[in-house]
Amino acid sequence: MKGGRILLGHGSGGTLGHELVRDLFLRHFQDPALARLEDASDISLADEAGRLEGQVVLTTDSYVVKPRFFPGGDIGRLAVCGTVNDLAMRGARPLYLTAGFILEEGLPLADLERAVRSMAEAAREAGVRIVAGDTKVVEHGGADGLFINTAGVGLVPPGVHIHGAGARPGDAILVSGAVGDHGLTIMTHREGLAFESTLESDCAPLNGLVEALLAAVGPALHTLRDPTRGGLATTLCEIAEQSGVGMVVDELSIPIHDAVRAASELLGLDPLYVANEGKLVAIVAGPYAEAALAAMRAHPLGREAALIGRVVSEHAGTVALRTLLGTHRILDMLAGEQLPRIC
Amino acid sequence: MTQAALRDPVLAQRLAGEILKMAARPVRLMEFCGGHTHAILRFGIRARLEPKVRLLSGPGCPVCVTATADIDAAIALAHLPGVAVATFGDMLRVPGSRSTLMQARAEGADVRVVYSALDALDLARRELQRQVVMLGIGFETTAPTVAATIREAAAEGVPNYTVFSLHKLTGPAMRAILDAGEVRLDGIIGPGHVTTITGTQAWEFLPEEYGISCAVAGFEPLDILRAVRSLVLAIAEGRPRVTNDYPRSVSREGNRVAQALMAEVFTVESALWRGLGRVPASGLAIGERYAAYDARRRFAEAFAGVLYDAPEPPGCCCGEVLRGVLEPTECPLFRRVCTPAHPVGPCMVSSEGACAAHYHYGGAL
Numbered sequence: 205m206k207g208g209r210i211l212l213g214h215g216s217g218g219t220l221g222h223e224l225v226r227d228l229f230l231r232h233f234q235d236p237a238l239a240r241l242e243d244a245s246d247i248s249l250a251d252e253a254g255r256l257e258g259q260v261v262l263t264t265d266s267y268v269v270k271p272r273f274f275p276g277g278d279i280g281r282l283a284v285c286g287t288v289n290d291l292a293m294r295g296a297r298p299l300y301l302t303a304g305f306i307l308e309e310g311l312p313l314a315d316l317e318r319a320v321r322s323m324a325e326a327a328r329e330a331g332v333r334i335v336a337g338d339t340k341v342v343e344h345g346g347a348d349g350l351f352i353n354t355a356g357v358g359l360v361p362p363g364v365h366i367h368g369a370g371a372r373p374g375d376a377i378l379v380s381g382a383v384g385d386h387g388l389t390i391m392t393h394r395e396g397l398a399f400e401s402t403l404e405s406d407c408a409p410l411n412g413l414v415e416a417l418l419a420a421v422g423p424a425l426h427t428l429r430d431p432t433r434g435g436l437a438t439t440l441c442e443i444a445e446q447s448g449v450g451m452v453v454d455e456l457s458i459p460i461h462d463a464v465r466a467a468s469e470l471l472g473l474d475p476l477y478v479a480n481e482g483k484l485v486a487i488v489a490g491p492y493a494e495a496a497l498a499a500m501r502a503h504p505l506g507r508e509a510a511l512i513g514r515v516v517s518e519h520a521g522t523v524a525l526r527t528l529l530g531t532h533r534i535l536d537m538l539a540g541e542q543l544p545r546i547c
Numbered sequence: 548m549t550q551a552a553l554r555d556p557v558l559a560q561r562l563a564g565e566i567l568k569m570a571a572r573p574v575r576l577m578e579f580c581g582g583h584t585h586a587i588l589r590f591g592i593r594a595r596l597e598p599k600v601r602l603l604s605g606p607g608c609p610v611c612v613t614a615t616a617d618i619d620a621a622i623a624l625a626h627l628p629g630v631a632v633a634t635f636g637d638m639l640r641v642p643g644s645r646s647t648l649m650q651a652r653a654e655g656a657d658v659r660v661v662y663s664a665l666d667a668l669d670l671a672r673r674e675l676q677r678q679v680v681m682l683g684i685g686f687e688t689t690a691p692t693v694a695a696t697i698r699e700a701a702a703e704g705v706p707n708y709t710v711f712s713l714h715k716l717t718g719p720a721m722r723a724i725l726d727a728g729e730v731r732l733d734g735i736i737g738p739g740h741v742t743t744i745t746g747t748q749a750w751e752f753l754p755e756e757y758g759i760s761c762a763v764a765g766f767e768p769l770d771i772l773r774a775v776r777s778l779v780l781a782i783a784e785g786r787p788r789v790t791n792d793y794p795r796s797v798s799r800e801g802n803r804v805a806q807a808l809m810a811e812v813f814t815v816e817s818a819l820w821r822g823l824g825r826v827p828a829s830g831l832a833i834g835e836r837y838a839a840y841d842a843r844r845r846f847a848e849a850f851a852g853v854l855y856d857a858p859e860p861p862g863c864c865c866g867e868v869l870r871g872v873l874e875p876t877e878c879p880l881f882r883r884v885c886t887p888a889h890p891v892g893p894c895m896v897s898s899e900g901a902c903a904a905h906y907h908y909g910g911a912l
């Protein structure tokens with residue numbers, strides 16, 4: 205497979221297509237359901253005793269990131285983590301994923317293999333199975349290299365009710381670690397912006413961290429969100445709006461790595477508005493804030509977790525940010541796109 | 548000094564306290580640079596110092612000051628067959644008199660977003676069958692990089708690269724605002740990145756000719772607060788002067804290499820500014836030596852139909868905002884009709900625009 209490229213024939217039902225499935229997808233994903241090569245795979249949501257308890261949740265997302273490979277991750281890892289995290293943010297245990305690939309004619313096979321290998325690794329990390337897949341090849345120019353879609357099924361344990369409208373006045377707002385890493389890594393590695401830096405994407409499956417949180421505080425965990433596109437600021441605004449509550453966040457308590465700060469100043473970007481792929485915001489009943497924080501800090505993906513603010517009943521739907529000078533300003537959603545500065 | 552140290556809340560509070568104590572009377576300062584406007588609002592500096600110290604935003608957003616007619620010309624260029632216009636992303640949605648570059652792209656014009664002029668030159672090298680025109684936007688900060696690409700293209704003999712230079716100079720704009728006399732100003736917060744290139748010498752005309760002080764600032768909260776303190780002190784002492792409050796990057800002479808590069812490639816001409824009109828000796832056109840790399844000369848036909856007295860978008864007060872005459876919040880369209888998602892004027896489009904800054908960071912509870 206070395207040195208080869210994707211040809212239109214890889215998308216047809218013929219020999220080339222079969223080779224691709226066998227030598228690449230099946231080899232890396234290693235799943236018995238997938239290996240049976242049926243038109244649809246059998247999956248079970250029941251436990252060992254054959255009982256199905258809890259709520260089934262389903263989600264899907266498409267991944268078109270550019271560059272395809274970046275420090276800390278790649279499009280394959282992102283495609284698994286993103287969908288796993290969407291399930292985890294409902295308190296669900298992610299169980300099964302499907303993977304759809306849109307390949308542009310001419311894509312180096314090595315690139316595809318690298319992405320598929322990291323999908324398999326990320327799936328193992330998250331403990332999910334990739335049980336169904338599809339591949340389409342489009343003509344050169346019909347897509348930009350490699351697009352991946354994943355759908356995911358998970359099971360929310362009985363008694364867990366985590367949703368965007370769950371925040372209540374008095375709740376604590378926690379973030380699982382430093383924000384801005386993924387977005388700034390991508391920005392700086394796009395054409396022309398690469399400069400010396402220690403930036404790395406935080407791309408990671410968060411279901412383990414969520415399990416730890418649930419074990420520690422159970423029903424005191426009201427809302428979970430992963431601040432992907434639009435960043436922390438947009439996520440907080442969404443929760444405030446959905447829950448009909450206000451929030452007061454202390455700017456100084458938001459963890460941000462030095463390299464992210466430096467790069468964002470250079471580019472004229474605000475780290476509160478850039479994407480994260482391995483962080484979560486947890487809204488927890490006030491008295492359980494310390495326990496939740498301790499549980500997160502004990503987990504490898506939550507070591508830098510911090511309490512950043514409180515949910516209040518005033519100014520419903522609005523997030524107030526306390527600045528370093530002690531003044532307050534409204535923290536708005538991201539409108540439009542964040543672009544690097546000219547001046 | 549590390550960035551964290553430049554955001555030390557205790558020091559910041561102490562500086563703010565000193566400034567308010569020192570300001571004997573209310574003072575009005577203008578921050579030239581759009582980046583400063585953003586930082587001042589984002590870090591709560593403006594709210595902390597008001598009403599004793601009023602901070603007004605100035606014309607320092609390169610996208611915002613680009614004239615409607617020049618946007619029209621850029622759109623006309625992009626519609627020429629075989630021509631690709633390369634531009635910074637912020638320019639895409641800036642309204643010309645009838646359209647935007649983004650609309651032109653949707654209609655089939657070839658418009659490419661680049662992060663630097665070097666990307667545009669690479670594009671030309673890669674796509675030899677296309678004529679690549681870089682939209683040269685920006686002040687003394689971006690002009691040297693663009694100049695470097697022109698020199699590189701000439702040295703290599705890249706046949707399909709030109710620049711539509713709309714580069715502007717900050718000093719003459721400041722002069723134009725002061726000469727108009729519409730706003731009373733007690734001091735100027737000098738632009739940090741621009742002054743890295745020009746040196747603080749570029750601002751010495753302010754105390755000498757206009758009797759007002761200028762303090763050059765970086766973009767961290769303590770940088771800005773220190774510059775404000777310098778200005779308030781100079782005002783209290785009645786001794787107008789230029790101070791360098793960004794010494795980790797700014798010197799009196801500036802970046803000689805960049806200055807020489809600009810002088811080699813560009814000649815100083817009058818330029819059309821949104822809000823300020825035609826300002827003498829405020830633009831950088833491509834000089835004779837590199838005339839072959841001047842899009843104005845190579846594609847003269849695209850400029851034939853451009854109206855140089857095209858009106859501003861109706862109701863938009865960007866001109867007044869850029870001169871410091873109106874606050875963005877005083878524009879009747881602000882937030883009601885004009886938002887970053889549906890911008891009416893360039894000051895709401897650009898990430899450095901004053902209206903965008905007030906929209907994102909100006910909201911008080």
Ligand code: SF4
Pocket residue numbers: 862863864865866868875878879880881882885886890891892893894895896902
């Ligand atoms: S708010 Fe909009 S319409 Fe008003 S001045 Fe600013 S950009 Fe122009």
